[in-house]
Amino acid sequence: xxxxxxxxxxxxxxxxxxxxxxxxxxxxxxxxxxxxxxxxxxxxxxxxxxxxxxxxxxxxxxxxxxxxxxxxxxxxxxxxxxxxxxxxxxxxxxxxxxxxxxxxxxxxxxxxxxxxxxxxxxxxxxxxxxxxxxxxxxxxxxxxxxxxxxxxxxxxxxxxxxxxxxxxxxxxxxxxxxxxxxxxxxxxxxxxxxxxxxxxxxxxxxxxxxxxxxxxxxxxxxxxxxxxxxxxxxxxxxxxxxxxxxxxxxxxxxxxxxxxxxxxxxxxxxxxxxxxxxxxxxxxxxxxxxxxxxxxxxxxxxxxxxxxxxxxxxxxxxxxxxxxxxxxxxxxxxxxxxxxxxxxxxxxxxxxxxxxxxxxxxxxxxxxxxxxxxxxxxxxxxxxxxxxxxxxxxxxxxxxxxxxxxxxxxxxxxxxxxxxxxxxxxxxxxxxxxxxxxxxxxxxxxxxxxxxxxxxxxxxxxxxxxxxxxxxxxxxxxxxxxxxxxxxxxxxxxxxxxxxxxxxxxxxxxxxxxxxxxxxxxxxxxxxxxxxxxxxxxxxxxxxxxxxxxxxxxxxxxxxxxxxxxxxxxxxxxxxxxxxx
Amino acid sequence: xxxxxxxxxxxxxxxxxxxxxxxxxxxxxxxxxxxxxxxxxxxxxxxxxxxxxxxxxxxxxxxxxxxxxxxxxxxxxxxxxxxxxxxxxxxxxxxxxxxxxxxxxxxxxxxxxxxxxxxxxxxxxxxxxxxxxxxxxxxxxxxxxxxxxxxxxxxxxxxxxxxxxxxx
Numbered sequence: 001x002x003x004x005x006x007x008x009x010x011x012x013x014x015x016x017x018x019x020x021x022x023x024x025x026x027x028x029x030x031x032x033x034x035x036x037x038x039x040x041x042x043x044x045x046x047x048x049x050x051x052x053x054x055x056x057x058x059x060x061x062x063x064x065x066x067x068x069x070x071x072x073x074x075x076x077x078x079x080x081x082x083x084x085x086x087x088x089x090x091x092x093x094x095x096x097x098x099x100x101x102x103x104x105x106x107x108x109x110x111x112x113x114x115x116x117x118x119x120x121x122x123x124x125x126x127x128x129x130x131x132x133x134x135x136x137x138x139x140x141x142x143x144x145x146x147x148x149x150x151x152x153x154x155x156x157x158x159x160x161x162x163x164x165x166x167x168x169x170x171x172x173x174x175x176x177x178x179x180x181x182x183x184x185x186x187x188x189x190x191x192x193x194x195x196x197x198x199x200x201x202x203x204x205x206x207x208x209x210x211x212x213x214x215x216x217x218x219x220x221x222x223x224x225x226x227x228x229x230x231x232x233x234x235x236x237x238x239x240x241x242x243x244x245x246x247x248x249x250x251x252x253x254x255x256x257x258x259x260x261x262x263x264x265x266x267x268x269x270x271x272x273x274x275x276x277x278x279x280x281x282x283x284x285x286x287x288x289x290x291x292x293x294x295x296x297x298x299x300x301x302x303x304x305x306x307x308x309x310x311x312x313x314x315x316x317x318x319x320x321x322x323x324x325x326x327x328x329x330x331x332x333x334x335x336x337x338x339x340x341x342x343x344x345x346x347x348x349x350x351x352x353x354x355x356x357x358x359x360x361x362x363x364x365x366x367x368x369x370x371x372x373x374x375x376x377x378x379x380x381x382x383x384x385x386x387x388x389x390x391x392x393x394x395x396x397x398x399x400x401x402x403x404x405x406x407x408x409x410x411x412x413x414x415x416x417x418x419x420x421x422x423x424x425x426x427x428x429x430x431x432x433x434x435x436x437x438x439x440x441x442x443x444x445x446x447x448x449x450x451x452x453x454x455x456x457x458x459x460x461x462x463x464x465x466x467x468x469x470x471x472x473x474x475x476x477x478x479x480x481x482x483x484x485x486x487x488x489x490x491x492x493x494x495x496x497x498x499x500x501x502x503x504x505x506x507x508x509x510x511x512x513x514x515x516x517x518x519x520x521x522x523x524x525x526x527x528x529x530x531x532x533x534x535x536x537x538x539x540x541x542x543x544x545x546x547x548x549x550x551x552x553x554x555x556x557x558x559x560x561x562x563x564x565x566x567x568x569x570x571x572x573x574x575x576x577x578x579x580x581x
Numbered sequence: 582x583x584x585x586x587x588x589x590x591x592x593x594x595x596x597x598x599x600x601x602x603x604x605x606x607x608x609x610x611x612x613x614x615x616x617x618x619x620x621x622x623x624x625x626x627x628x629x630x631x632x633x634x635x636x637x638x639x640x641x642x643x644x645x646x647x648x649x650x651x652x653x654x655x656x657x658x659x660x661x662x663x664x665x666x667x668x669x670x671x672x673x674x675x676x677x678x679x680x681x682x683x684x685x686x687x688x689x690x691x692x693x694x695x696x697x698x699x700x701x702x703x704x705x706x707x708x709x710x711x712x713x714x715x716x717x718x719x720x721x722x723x724x725x726x727x728x729x730x731x732x733x734x735x736x737x738x739x740x741x742x743x744x745x746x747x748x749x
Contacts, residue, residue: 073631090635091628169638219643220658479661552658561661 074164075185076198076205078178080213081248081438085169086178087192087260089185092165093147095138099131101157106130109155116149117142141165166192172257174218176283177383177436180260188263189281191436194382210438212248217241220552221251225521228545229255232526232536238284238415241553242518244423244509246444247432249381250517250557252416254284286379289387289412290522293538294349295422295487295507296408298459300358301342302425303369305455309361313342313458313572319352326400330355333488334471343572346462347470349486351407358406359399366402367394372450373421373431375413380420380433389413408487415505419520422507426463426483426515429456464512464567475508475543477550479561483515484508484546486538491525501525504538506546511559512567521546 078087095117102109110126117125117139128136140163142150147160166181179190185200187193191211198204225237239253258267258280266272267280282288304310316339322331332350345353358366370376370391378386390412392401404410416434424431429451432444439445451459463483466472471486484507491501505522509515521542526532532540554561639645650656665671 085634085638088631088635088638090632167635167639169635170642171644173643215643219647223647477661479664548658551660554661555659555664560666561664562666563662 073205075166075181075200077208078191078199079208079210080215080218081210081250082214083208083210084215085208086174086211086213086215087166087168089164089166091162092141093144094140094161094163095142095147095150096159096161097128097136097138098134098157098159099129099136100134102129102155103157104153104155109153112153113138113150116146166260168260170215170219171259171261173215173222174213174252175257175260176254176281176385177213177252177285178260179383180263189385190283190383194384194436211436212243212246212250212438213252213436214250214556216556217553218251218253220556221519221521221549222253222255222257224545224549224552225253225255225523228523228526228541231529231531232523232541233529234523234526236279236284236524238288238520238522238524239549240285240415240419240520242419242423242434242520244427244515244518245432245441246439247420247423247434247447248439249416249434249436251553252283252285252436254282254288256280283383283385284522284524285415286381286383287385287387288414289390290415290503290505291409291412291489291492292415292418292503292505292522293408293487293489294351295418295485295505296406296411297346297349297354298425298463298485298507299369299373299421300354300361300366300406301346301462302451302455302459303366304357304361305458306369306451307361307365309365310342310357313462316341317345317350317353317356319345319350319356321352323352323355323403325403326398328400328404330403341573343462343465346485347466347573349471354407355403358402363397363399363402366405367397369450370405370411372448373417373424374433375411375417375421379414379416381416382436387414389417408489412492415520415522418505418507419518422509422518422520424450425456425459426509426512426518427456428453460509460512460515461567461569461572463509465569465572467508468569469573471537471539472506472508472543474539475506475546475550477510477547477554477561479563480550480554480559481511481513481562481566482508482547482550483510483512483567484519484543486543488538502536504536504541506538506542508546508550510550510554511562511565513565516559517553517557519546519549521549 073089075089077085077089079085099106106126106129110122110129113125113129114120114122120139125138128138138158139146150158151160164185166185168175168178168180177190179187179192179194181187181192187196187199191209192199195209199209221239221241225239228234229237237253237255239251240249241251242249256267256279258272259265264272266276266278268278270276272278272281301310319332319335319340320337322329324330330351332348332352334348334350336344336348336350340348340350340353342353342357344350345357367376374380375389376391378388391397391405392410401410420431420434429449430447431450432447435445460483463485464481465483466485467476467482472482472484475482475484487505487507489503490497490499491503492498493501503522503524504526505520508519508521510517510519523542526536526541528534528536528541531544535541
């Protein structure tokens with residue numbers, strides 16, 4: 001055996017001689033390890049390749065997506081159902097100052113700044129420049145030309161910064177519904193508050209939030225109601241337009257209103273605070289609880305028809321004299337002093353007749369239907385400013401409560417409750433919660449059945465009858481087959497009735513042969529005017545405004561006027577029965 | 582010698598591969614930079630477009646349009662009867678009560694003439710077809726002017742707000 005070079009021959013001689021088989025095994029093991037190592041590299045390479053494909057292709061973004069995300073506004077836009085902007089955020093110029101680092105004479109600088117910013121006095125600016133705070137805002141939302149001139153002053157302590165500003169291009173339009181944001185960009189009321197997370201989400205904000213609102217409808221209603229408030233010297237107004245098939249809110253008006261671009265100001269330009277609250281931040285449609293009077297009679301009759309206590313519209317009820325119950329006297333404003341059929345009760349707005357229908361139906365079924373219509377809980381809508389309906393507890397819901405609630409007294413709800421209820425009455429009997437989001441036939445809420453098709457058809461005829469022959473005749477927009485009901489109730493303030501102050505309202509639907517929209521308009525404390533011949537009733541104050549609103553919005557909503565079509569009202573009234581309010 | 586040539590070939594091949602890879606990397610980096618620049622440009626343009634849109638939307642907002650209508654245009658919503666359902670309904674307005682039953686008893690539709698026709702008497706004006714005798718003709722067009730007046734002057738039409746009855 002040849003000696004191994006470098007190895008001690010003695011040691012080699014003492015080491016046990018390797019068996020030939022062991023060497024072969026060792027070599028085979030080494031080859032196997034080498035082969036495994038060689039195979040490991042392609043596997044690793046494949047793994048890296050796979051991961052690269054995953055990152056680049058599967059999880060990758062297209063150039064368009066990258067642009068969309070980076071170009072997304074700091075807060076999502078809000079648009080109406082046709083894509084018209086209601087709120088958007090843009091980068092405005094703001095002027096900041098660090099008073100401790102001023103290099104110019106503050107008094108001299110204040111004079112120069114006052115020339116550029118005429119909305120601020122020299123003293124106000126000087127107060128900011130001499131402040132002990134580290135950083136002060138001199139002005140928000142200044143014009144680019146003003147920003148340039150201020151920059152040219154050259155003082156390093158004054159900086160022109162870009163900051164996100166929320167812009168509401170339509171000013172006061174739907175102000176309470178849209179709401180506004182604080183300086184940190186968080187929504188404080190309305191849609192801005194309800195969808196704050198959605199509007200601030202880094203991904204979702206790239207796509208505008210599409211509301212169900214239609215600015216054309218909103219503008220028409222707001223304009224007409226504002227004119228009516230001025231004409232009647234009223235305290236306020238509320239209005240809502242609802243799609244009966246989907247529950248979408250097309251317009252929501254609450255007056256007085258405010259400009260959400262300057263939420264810190266009142267309409268008269270003075271600073272807004274809780275102490276001098278002018279009611280302009282208050283959304284009467286969702287937050288205002290009102291006893292809505294005779295418009296409730298439609299629900300009583302529908303509930304009686306549905307529950308089976310009323311089987312025939314020609315059934316007669318005694319309205320010859322006022323009812324006396326639990327110390328209350330129930331009387332009719334347009335007393336006929338005779339027995340009345342159901343259509344007569346409805347078009348003459350007989351409290352006595354309606355109370356008798358309710359008593360016949362009973363408290364349990366009355367309450368059950370009001371519950372099904374959502375009148376016993378806050379209205380189902382996305383905004384958080386919602387009123388809780390006021391109604392007597394079950395223990396106190398006796399015969400007198402059943403009677404008074406049947407004609408809209410003793411239970412206060414919001415105008416939006418009323419609109420959703422009327423949509424249920426006329427759309428075939430399906431209740432759908434109102435929504436501020438754009439829907440269609442597929443995405444609309446399935447709703448729940450409250451009334452049968454037959455009951456709904458009967459109520460449609462009665463509502464049309466009120467407009468053709470009853471107290472709502474001034475709401476009859478020719479060709480649009482308007483139906484509706486007037487309502488007048490004493491106003492409640494701080495839990496007490498205010499004598500001499502009324503809330504008048506009109507709930508309408510059109511076209512009544514195939515209803516598409518419900519419209520509720522309400523005026524708070526009208527004082528009478530030349531246009532209403534001094535009257536302050538719903539039929540003389542609100543009904544004409546409803547007609548004008550329908551004539552303005554119907555063409556925009558593709559409702560085709562047709563004077564040759566109408567509901568068949570024959571048989572409802574005896575011949576030549578007319579009502580004069 | 583052969584070993585040296587082989588090594589040289591390996592070095593050359595490796596250098597070529599490295600150089601090629603470097604060129605590709607450089608080109609890819611340049612493309613990436615161009616894409617980034619384009620993205621930034623797109624974002625800037627989007628922001629600028631948004632600013633212009635904000636101004637446009639504010640100037641064409643519904644309250645502004647309402648103000649213009651109240652003070653200048655004074656247009657009011659059409660009444661239901663003013664909205665027609667078809668061209669046939671429009672054409673039916675051409676027939677007055679006197680045309681409802683023609684003397685000869687035959688059904689006779691109204692004869693319409695195009696609203697805008699070249700005024701007769703101008704050079705080059707084609708002769709208009711004559712309507713049947715007794716037919717009622719609706720005619721609207723520019724007034725005939727003397728040929729000496731310029732054509733632009735002749736075609737100028739002044740519109741005025743329609744007086745409104747009742748409140749809007």
